Amino acid sequence: xxxxxxxxxxxxxxxRNKKVIEKIIPIILFLIxxxxxxxxxxxxxxLIFETITFFTRVPFFDFITGTxxxxxxxxxxxxxxxxxxxxxxxxxxxxxxxxxxxxxxxAIYLSEYASENVRRVIxxxxxxxxxxxxxxxxxxxxxxVTPVLQAVFPEIKIFNAISPGIVVGIMIIPMIAxxxxxxxxxxxxxxxxxxxxxxxxxxxxxxxxxxxxALSGIVAxxxxxxxxxIGETMIVSLAAGSTPRFDGDFTGSIQTMTAYIVxxxxxxxxxxxxxxxxxxxxxxxxxxxxMAMNILASYVSKRFREEY
Amino acid sequence: xxxxxxxxxxxxxxGRLIAxxxxxYIFLAATLLALLALVILLYRIVSQGAGNLSIDFLxxxxxxxxxxxxxxxxxxxxxxxxxxVAPTSIILGVGSxxxxxxxxxxxxxxxxxxxxxxxLAGVPSVVFGLxxxxxxxxxxxxxxxxxxxxxxxxxxxxxxxxVAAQEAIRAVPGELRDASYGMGATKWxxxxxIILPAAIPGILxxxxxxxxxxIGETAPLIVIxxxxxxxxxxxxxxDTFTALPMQIYDWSSRPQQEFQAVAAAGIIVLMAxxxxxxxxxxxxxxxxxxxY
Numbered sequence: 001x002x003x004x005x006x007x008x009x010x011x012x013x014x015x016r017n018k019k020v021i022e023k024i025i026p027i028i029l030f031l032i033x034x035x036x037x038x039x040x041x042x043x044x045x046x047l048i049f050e051t052i053t054f055f056t057r058v059p060f061f062d063f064i065t066g067t068x069x070x071x072x073x074x075x076x077x078x079x080x081x082x083x084x085x086x087x088x089x090x091x092x093x094x095x096x097x098x099x100x101x102x103x104x105x106x107a108i109y110l111s112e113y114a115s116e117n118v119r120r121v122i123x124x125x126x127x128x129x130x131x132x133x134x135x136x137x138x139x140x141x142x143x144x145v146t147p148v149l150q151a152v153f154p155e156i157k158i159f160n161a162i163s164p165g166i167v168v169g170i171m172i173i174p175m176i177a178x179x180x181x182x183x184x185x186x187x188x189x190x191x192x193x194x195x196x197x198x199x200x201x202x203x204x205x206x207x208x209x210x211x212x213x214a215l216s217g218i219v220a221x222x223x224x225x226x227x228x229x230i231g232e233t234m235i236v237s238l239a240a241g242s243t244p245r246f247d248g249d250f251t252g253s254i255q256t257m258t259a260y261i262v263x264x265x266x267x268x269x270x271x272x273x274x275x276x277x278x279x280x281x282x283x284x285x286x287x288x289x290x291m292a293m294n295i296l297a298s299y300v301s302k303r304f305r306e307e308y
Numbered sequence: 309x310x311x312x313x314x315x316x317x318x319x320x321x322x323g324r325l326i327a328x329x330x331x332x333y334i335f336l337a338a339t340l341l342a343l344l345a346l347v348i349l350l351y352r353i354v355s356q357g358a359g360n361l362s363i364d365f366l367x368x369x370x371x372x373x374x375x376x377x378x379x380x381x382x383x384x385x386x387x388x389x390x391x392x393v394a395p396t397s398i399i400l401g402v403g404s405x406x407x408x409x410x411x412x413x414x415x416x417x418x419x420x421x422x423x424x425x426x427x428l429a430g431v432p433s434v435v436f437g438l439x440x441x442x443x444x445x446x447x448x449x450x451x452x453x454x455x456x457x458x459x460x461x462x463x464x465x466x467x468x469x470x471v472a473a474q475e476a477i478r479a480v481p482g483e484l485r486d487a488s489y490g491m492g493a494t495k496w497x498x499x500x501x502i503i504l505p506a507a508i509p510g511i512l513x514x515x516x517x518x519x520x521x522x523i524g525e526t527a528p529l530i531v532i533x534x535x536x537x538x539x540x541x542x543x544x545x546x547d548t549f550t551a552l553p554m555q556i557y558d559w560s561s562r563p564q565q566e567f568q569a570v571a572a573a574g575i576i577v578l579m580a581x582x583x584x585x586x587x588x589x590x591x592x593x594x595x596x597x598x599x600y
Binding site: 009018021022025026028029030032033034035036037039040042043046047050101102103105106108109110112113122125126128129131132133134135136137138139140142143144170173174177201202203204206224227230231232233234237238258261262265266271279280283286287290291293294298 | 324325327328331332334335336337338339341342343345346348349352353356399400403404406407408411412420421424425426427428430431432433434435436437438439441442443446463466467470492494495496517520521523524525526527530531532533553556557560561568571572575578579582586
């Protein structure tokens with residue numbers, strides 16, 4: 001015969017380990033949740049400690065003000081970070097010039113004009129575009145975009161800032177489009193319908209109602225995209241070259257912060273050399289740049305949000 | 309008194325309608341331009357790489373000669389990598405999500421953990437590589453093994469999995485929870501027997517998408533020092549290995565034209581792996597969508 005409910009309850013009261021489990025589980029889960037915090041602490045401490053070692057060999061002042069990056073020279077190695085920062089900025093500027101108009105136009109089209117069926121086709125395609133590995137984009141930049149650019153502008157070299165800049169821009173289009181579209185879609189329908197009822201055209205609704213109302217989200221999406229462009233590694237490693245330079249030339253080989261880290265890592269700079277520590281100093285600089293952008297993005301989206 | 313001057317309205321109407329029509333097509337053209345980029349990219353890669361794709365390509369090791377080069381070591385290496393990354397990142401990610409959604413009190417520590425997760429998602433992957441190099445490769449002396457790379461990748465995709473799992477858990481209706489408590493179940497029993505089964509489709513979808521990001525990531529592997537030319541298959545998690553994106557990177561950066569076709573063939577294999585993973589995610593999402 002099966003035990004009655006009362007008996008089952010009495011039985012389970014007897015089991016002590018149930019109470020123990022209820023007490024232990026939250027602690028275990030808390031420890032698991034703290035792994036992400038430990039990761040952040042690990043990143044910051046790693047970068048700080050190795051960067052401090054770097055600064056015992058290279059003066060801090062030379063690093064942040066120097067305009068020559070010449071780490072591989074045997075007798076006159078120079079570690080001035082600015083050429084790498086300029087290289088990163090060149091890529092970022094081109095990427096933003098490409099991605100912002102296209103990304104925001106796509107967002108406006110999806111949120112204001114497209115029918116439900118069209119959205120159902122385009123959004124997954126944008127997701128695919130966002131899911132393409134960056135190494136594939138890098139290959140595309142090197143073997144397609146660069147030759148096409150060279151055919152039109154013969155002065156462009158094999159390694160240049162324009163081609164990887166354009167492709168980084170293509171890479172961040174989905175990010176700007178989908179985050180901006182989220183911001184635009186969260187503008188209440190009633191406001192839009194009010195404007196339409198007053199005789200506005202759809203373009204006027206988009207331009208005068210939706211964009212101003214969603215501006216904080218749109219700006220935040222652009223700032224996040226800038227952060228992604230600054231941290232992008234493989235496209236620039238493959239297609240931008242490895243010549244750190246402090247000038248305004250976009251047509252020749254350049255080097256970004258991320259590409260320098262890759263260049264050193266795949267070579268065999270021995271553990272403990274100044275070059276080895278320099279990748280942490282560059283990584284730290286990169287980390288500060290992206291962190292500043294991420295904080296700016298969350299500040300913009302919180303501080304300037306329009307509440308309805 | 310007239311509020312609307314009919315003449316002005318009529319005069320302006322034409323220009324407004326034209327502007328509306330023009331901008332509609334500008335926005336549409338921009339959207340199509342983004343889609344066109346994807347089409348060109350896929351077309352280029354398939355047309356360049358399809359000729360090199362063969363059974364030999366899948367079963368050969370890397371070679372100095374483009375026509376003999378194969379992707380076997382990289383393909384197997386990537387699968388090994390996933391065997392470390394999948395359990396590590398899913399256990400850590402789902403555990404964190406359960407803690408944050410079910411146990412965490414609204415206090416400073418909790419909001420710090422939340423803020424920390426969203427910041428971690430914005431850290432460039434190459435910086436994760438530096439973390440892996442210092443902590444796993446050097447401090448824990450794992451070398452450039454599958455384990456070191458796997459742990460690094462797990463931390464890289466951890467924020468994505470946590471957020472996906474949090475959303476899945478949050479989507480479980482409150483009535484299910486209340487019914488379970490009403491029947492006398494404890495909190496942990498409710499989580500294991502009610503909430504997790506209901507949230508698993510969402511968790512799986514998010515995890516597969518995160519894993520497909522890990523399989524295509526290159527930068528952390530380069531920083532860790534994962535080699536490219538490997539003529540053997542790994543036999544355990546402490547062995548050195550190479551992975552698909554590493555192999556593709558190596559082929560792409562060679563000056564010979566022939567290797568670019570080999571790289572394109574490698575990309576086709578990588579994209580095929582990604583596509584099948586994404587299809588599984590979509591199937592799971594559609595099959596279990598809106599059960600409640």
